[in-house]
Amino acid sequence: MIKVLIINSTLERSGLSNVVYYLAKFINKDQFELHILTLSPEPQNSMWTDFAALGVTLHTLKCSRLQSVLNIGSKLKNKVKEISPNLIHTHSFRGTFLAGKFLANYKRMVTVHGVLHDNHTVIYGRLLGSFFANRELHSFGQAQARTVVSTFLKDTYSKYGEITVIPNAVPPNIFFKATETEVKVYREKMGIPLFAKVYIVAGDLIPRKDPVMVIKAFVNAHVPDAFLLVLGKGPLLDECKKVANDQVMFLGQVPNVADYYKMADFLISASLSEGQGLSVLEAAMCGLTCLVSKLPPHQEIFAKSAYQARFFEPHDELALSKLIRDEPIATYKDGVYFSITDMVHQYQNGYFRLVAE
Numbered sequence: 001m002i003k004v005l006i007i008n009s010t011l012e013r014s015g016l017s018n019v020v021y022y023l024a025k026f027i028n029k030d031q032f033e034l035h036i037l038t039l040s041p042e043p044q045n046s047m048w049t050d051f052a053a054l055g056v057t058l059h060t061l062k063c064s065r066l067q068s069v070l071n072i073g074s075k076l077k078n079k080v081k082e083i084s085p086n087l088i089h090t091h092s093f094r095g096t097f098l099a100g101k102f103l104a105n106y107k108r109m110v111t112v113h114g115v116l117h118d119n120h121t122v123i124y125g126r127l128l129g130s131f132f133a134n135r136e137l138h139s140f141g142q143a144q145a146r147t148v149v150s151t152f153l154k155d156t157y158s159k160y161g162e163i164t165v166i167p168n169a170v171p172p173n174i175f176f177k178a179t180e181t182e183v184k185v186y187r188e189k190m191g192i193p194l195f196a197k198v199y200i201v202a203g204d205l206i207p208r209k210d211p212v213m214v215i216k217a218f219v220n221a222h223v224p225d226a227f228l229l230v231l232g233k234g235p236l237l238d239e240c241k242k243v244a245n246d247q248v249m250f251l252g253q254v255p256n257v258a259d260y261y262k263m264a265d266f267l268i269s270a271s272l273s274e275g276q277g278l279s280v281l282e283a284a285m286c287g288l289t290c291l292v293s294k295l296p297p298h299q300e301i302f303a304k305s306a307y308q309a310r311f312f313e314p315h316d317e318l319a320l321s322k323l324i325r326d327e328p329i330a331t332y333k334d335g336v337y338f339s340i341t342d343m344v345h346q347y348q349n350g351y352f353r354l355v356a357e
Contacts, residue, residue: 002355003033005085007095010038011047013253015203015278016091016113019168021047024056026171026344032351035083039063039072039094045253059083073102080106087354089347093120093136100139107354109145111166112136112153114275122208145354147347149276152296166346167300169338170282177287177335178262186263197226197329198264200288202257202279203271205234210270210293210315212239217320218268219245226324228268229260261286265329269293272314277301284308284336291323301336308335 004027011017024034037059042048052058059079063072080088080103087107090096096110116136121129140146141160148154154163178186184194192198199218205211211230218228228248230240241250254260257279261267267283269292274280276297284290284301292298294311302309310327312319 001033002031002087002351003035003083003085004351005035005037005080005083005088007037007039007088007090007099008092009094010040010042011036011051012043013045013047013255017047018170019113019278020091021050021054022169022171022340023344023347024051024054026340028348029055032348033057035059035085037061037079037083039076039098072098076102087351089351093132096139096143097132097135100142104142107145107357108143109147109350109354110140110143111147111149112140112157112275113149113168115153115156115273118208118273122206144357145350147350150297150300152300153275164346164350166343166350167338168276168278168281169340169343170278170285171340172285172337174258175261175282175285177332183263186259190263192227192263193225195225197223197266199226199228199266199268199291199324200231200260200264200283201228201268201270202231202260202283203269205230205232205236205240207236208272209234210272211236212243213315213317214268214270214320215240215248216243217270217317218248218324219243220317221321221324223325229264231257231260257282258286261288264288266291266324266327268320268324269298270312270314270320271295271298274298281336281338285338287332287335289327289330291320291327301338305332305334305336308332 027034035057039061041062061075076098088099089109090099091111099108116133120132147164147166149168151165154165187194201214203209230250231254233253261283267288267290269280271293274295274297280290280292281301290309292309293314310323
């Protein structure tokens with residue numbers, strides 16, 4: 001039995017937490033004993049109970065940000081010594097950085113899910129963001145196993161050594177194309193007519209996702225009998241509301257995002273930077289036509305189903321508005337499919353190799 005420890009800041013409901021959840025749910029429990037250690041107190045929208053229901057062994061240090069600066073090193077080392085894992089797997093900055101700094105005597109796998117300088121500088125500014133990105137990449141380079149979620153990221157970080165591409169995936173029993181009857185049920189719950197065009201934008205309302213531009217493009221397209229559902233929260237919420245009209249519905253962070261994809265016709269993603277684009281993948285597996293910014297990771301998703309995507313240049317509000325106005329509703333017998341079984345098997349194979357080294 002191989003004991004795997006995943007270290008993360010919290011289990012806040014997010015795309016990253018969902019990926020870890022799918023790994024925890026589908027990992028071979030006869031071969032792997034999975035532990036998860038969080039560093040900070042859980043937020044209100046935590047997935048802690050979801051993970052506990054899977055039988056995962058959960059641990060937490062409950063350190064505040066200040067405590068993390070002052071004395072987290074000794075607490076982390078003591079807790080990990082108590083757990084005694086065969087390997088440590090991290091997916092985010094704090095877990096990756098702290099494991100690299102304090103747990104270098106353990107075998108480590110690090111997964112990078114995005115373009116780190118883009119992610120950090122948007123949140124912390126150019127200087128501090130670049131510092132955090134460089135520290136995370138240093139720890140990534142020092143790990144015995146390095147994985148990324150797209151070929152684009154592998155090329156971006158090739159100088160750090162051998163890298164394995166393991167694309168994120170989502171369970172097909174949750175993310176699938178709905179029948180007409182199911183669409184009708186979902187729309188009736190929302191009070192949306194069956195004949196309406198429904199667009200979705202999903203994710204954090206942050207500058208990197210460019211949600212204000214999306215809403216402006218939708219409003220300026222002047223499409224009658226259409227709705228834009230905004231799923232997510234973030235610092236740009238108020239600005240988004242200022243440019244919206246009564247066809248835009250702000251629904252916040254929803255736990256059952258697949259239900260919303262299934263009642264929709266289109267997904268819009270105007271991201272300026274992505275490692276892969278989990279919301280795009282989810283929506284595409286639900287059969288939506290995806291209007292997405294022309295980024296290499298987005299193009300990778302649709303490499304085998306280009307007919308399901310319409311691309312526009314980042315920041316190009318006029319091009320997006322035209323797509324919204326002119327794009328007909330399309331249906332696809334076969335669309336994007338990423339196997340969650342393959343994703344989990346690749347991580348398991350990586351664990352086997354790492355322990356055998």
